[in-house]
Amino acid sequence: MPNKSTLYLILLTGLLAIYTVLDHNKKNKLGTINQNFKAIPIKTIDEIDEIEISSASGKVNILNSPSIGWTITHPVKDRADSEKIANILESLTDLKRFDTITSRDAPSRSEMGLTDSALSVKLLNKKELIGKIIFGNTTGVVDTIYAQWNEKNSSGDPFFCWADIKEVIDVPFDKVREKKLVNIPIKNIGKIEIEEQSGSALHVNRKRDGESWAITKPLKTNTDDENFSNWLSTITSLNSQSFIDKANSEIATAFTTIIKTISIHSNETKNLTVLEFAKSDSENSIFARTSDRPGVFFRMEKKSLDAINLNPNAIRDQRLLPFNPKSVVAFNVFALPSNKVDLLQDNNGWQIIDKTQKIKADDQRIYKILTSLSSEQVEKFVADAAGDLKPWGLDKPTLNITIKSVALDPKNPTKENGSPNLIDVTKKLLVKGQLAKDQEVIEYYATVEGSGTVVQLSPAFPSILPIRLLDYKELYLWPTFDLANLQSIKTSKPPQTPLELQYKYQSNEWSASLANENISNQIDAAQALKLAQHLSLPIRATRWLSNNTSEAEIALLNPCRKIEFTLVDINKNVHPFTIRIAPINEQSSNLLYYARINNNPEICLIDRENFDIMDMPIIRESSEE
Template sequence: MRSLGFTVALGLAAALLGFVAAWQWRLGNFDALLGTPPVAVGQRVYDSFTPAEVKHIRVSSGGASAGFSLRENGWQAATPWEDRMDPRAAVAIINFTLAMRVEDLAEADDVDPSAAGLEDGSVKIRLEDADRRPLANYRLGRVSPWKAEVDGAEQAVATVFIQPRDRHRKRHVYLCAGDINPLFKDGLKFLRDHRPFYFNPVSLGKIRIRSQQGDLTLGRETPQSPWRIVKPLDLPTDPAAMKKLLEGLFELQAIRVSDRAAASPPAEDAAVKPAQIAITTFGSEVETVLEIYPPESPENQEVRATVSDRPNTRFELPLKPEPGIVSLADLPLAINDLRDPTLTRLNVASLRTISIQPATGAEILISREPPQPWMTTIDGIPCEANEENLFALLKAVTSSRATGFESDAATDFTPWGLDRPVLTLRFLSRDNQVLELRFGLDSRGGLFVNRAGTATVMRVDESFLASIPVRPYEWRHSRLWSVDRVNLLGIMRVDDGGPPLVLKYQFNQESWQAGQEGKDLTPRLDPARANFMLSVLEGLKVSRWLAANDEQALAALAKPSLSLTVTEFTTDDEGETAGIMDRTVVFAPAGTPGFFFGRLGEDPHPFLLDAETYGKLAAGLLER
């Protein structure tokens, strides 16, 4: 028979087991009794929530504390200021918390709190959900001497001491990769948004500017529409300038922010209105207005400002350019800074006719009917237009930018020489729309342009005229000739007036023979070099055509440095051999560095050839 003591012992054991089972059933674990097991190396300290669940952030450091909540208008601070939290700081805190990966760990009793930066007054961070339930609660210590290797990082990253303050998790200190300590310096001031504006650039529909240069309004109909100046004139904007303005407004940051009640008010001057930059988003009629007060003296580097949706805050914004920051001086705020300075935005694909009318020459007409190439007429003979010059013309009128805006209300164009233009360009599109640009020179040689039918006069760089070919011969196609190796019989080459080198060619065998002064030099001829010279001759293009009376070219070509005579079969319309033809092209050094003069047979117009192509033609063909 069992003793009474044994029975009591069994009863106590059963009660204890029942209590433990009930505890485990109620809480799911024994963490409250034994403590949460430490997080293993390589694992994250917090992984049970997502960034979207975080609705409240509490931070304290060195006696300063702040509380932030996510509202419809972003992260807002209730204490110690009633102002917007810097959303970048909120994202950094949340992402850092979720990314804390354990590199090493120790018992809290084995770590000196002061050495790890975990003593009283250290940074404490608490993240909460919408119902104020804690998601993460920990102390952030100082940076440790050790570095961590992180996937995707080019260099090892810093590590910091972390001590969770959640229930049942206080017994361990972790070494985790990353560091956000700089966010919490100087009384947590970096958690306050120093940017006056906070917006999504895609959502902006209107920008209103009041500056010393005047008032203007920018607008667009949809997020996909281009920005336009809508007041005081309807003008297209410069995409690069608009990009600079939007990026500048987004990145503009105060050097200091303070509570408006605590800051001394700026000096008021009834005669001088504060400058304003106001933004409005699509679907809203409410402006967010930044008011910028005049500097108290010309030497001031900063100016005071306020913004309408942060009534308790005053900003000190950088006024003058400084390296590494966006200042007010960096923002394009004047109409001439924001308007499109491009001469025209032609739809090149729709062009059908181009007219070039110089003041002292005949009109040049260039036209096409796709898919045919661009054609022109030179000396009464239709021919293909020079593609390189056509590209240069279209590039000049579509990419050249005005260097200044003279007037938007001109009625008398005489001061700019536009009453007697030195050059007129007309562009006719397939829908019969005509664009006419008139260029004039003033008494000082400045070049100006006016689009016919408008009152706007723009200044352009004087070099623009040099980029437009205005002589008919300049519009000849750059292709010098067409050499067909199928019909090629031979090439006679003369270098610097020396004895001719005669090359005979057989297309069927793709072979060459060479002779000079009755000697057979075929064994010394390098066929690869001869074939290379022929390939250059087949597609030979001139760099630029010259006037028939170009004295420098004519004098140089009287003593050529290289002469090439090509002998070919000629064929009739049915492709049958009709005879033999010789064509000779000569070259001579030009006074212009990097070029050689050239001329084909009796063609009255010499040309320029680039030195690189000349070198390929003049390269030696014989082995020594």
């Protein structure tokens, strides 16, 4: 016949099984945070600012301060790992209990292991005891232990809880210490200064915008966002392998020679945290100490410190000429021997300044060129603070590029009235292409005037920057127009007689004549309208011919299509336009055609699609126009 203890355990096992079913299958109905199921009647961990963990290995006191966070105060004074402390508190406040043990036949407190020497946690708020939870022996039911919650002035009844809570609570105090050496959030870091025993140094400052960074030593330049972010993470992720709370003679001797110092300035608290590193007795590890954790020394992996590169080229901005393409107001190119392009942006967009006249430039292409130039990456940084540019031929550059833009004054970004304080910023890039030593390739070197920095460029650099005026000219062959302004169109295949088309916009009617004969009833009005609409878009050239135009000049003496059309503006001014088109190759099908507008000296190329529309038949059932 089973004894009373056996019956009691059978009863508790049944209760535990029922609870487990309810807990896992009816959570929504019962509510897992119901106060009746909570082992500790505390709503949130914010009510707790101090904990005391007592176990067989000793006592650990941990205090939360609004200014510095969780700190271990006993048995050592050191920073605690806030995430691990939060995990302990959440595990405690989320801990569920099973039915309270109140039977007279229940085991004694001693048998349950709920004694003064048992694992326990005191929870306090402003030095006042909230309560104490004690964890005892296993119950005999799988994965459960005895526990008891005692408040300040009263003792609670024992209960069952899951045993895995011990794995969270009963850990050596070193396991809840902060392993990270840097406790400043990245967003609050304003300056970092790194010095090495060899004399090498690297200083970086957060810029006024609060987002980007600049190198201030050994040179002054901006950083690359991605590379700098990766570099910064190597500093903020420095971790300790182990803690040394009592410095011995070996450590004291090691720190007589500092191999590297990292000084981190906080923007928020204005505090300075200094990390110092010294050689250890192992070639794979080093000693470290930090000014905000006095008396504590760390052993850490040497490779994690070696990963902090002091070469400024590893984090500097790799762009050749950083600027905002949208803020550029003037753009000048001069290339030897005599190619010169002057571009100015006004209310009508980009204009080519050619002597005393303005020629409409191709806005889209200029923006594309400026965007490519602003994002161009250097191949290699060759020199900084170069006083003599002769070794790279930059004392006599073959290409000069001047960018004038409008930007916020970095020193005084706003005026007294709060409006942006804009200033003119001019940058001049000097480029030289020359044969490499003992090689049959051209190397390109460049410098921003006055910077002292010399870089090597990609061999493909010249392709992103046209140097001829016509390369920047607007590709639309005439202004766009409304069909209401169209007066007439003449189209022919010289030397044939031209077909003359008259258009009445109000009635959308066409009339036509050929050799002074009215043939209005013979034309295809839909085709005529299609031609007119295409001309109004207007026609866009593929590109302008900058050189070797002799073949095009000869071809255009005998055009295969000639179209003349007349526009009348609201002031009754007449604007005539003529386009002559000739094939590049008369013996085969052409994908491109030569074209000239009016009597302009410039010749352009148009594609087959544009030509086919302008060459389509207008007279029905006739190929002669």
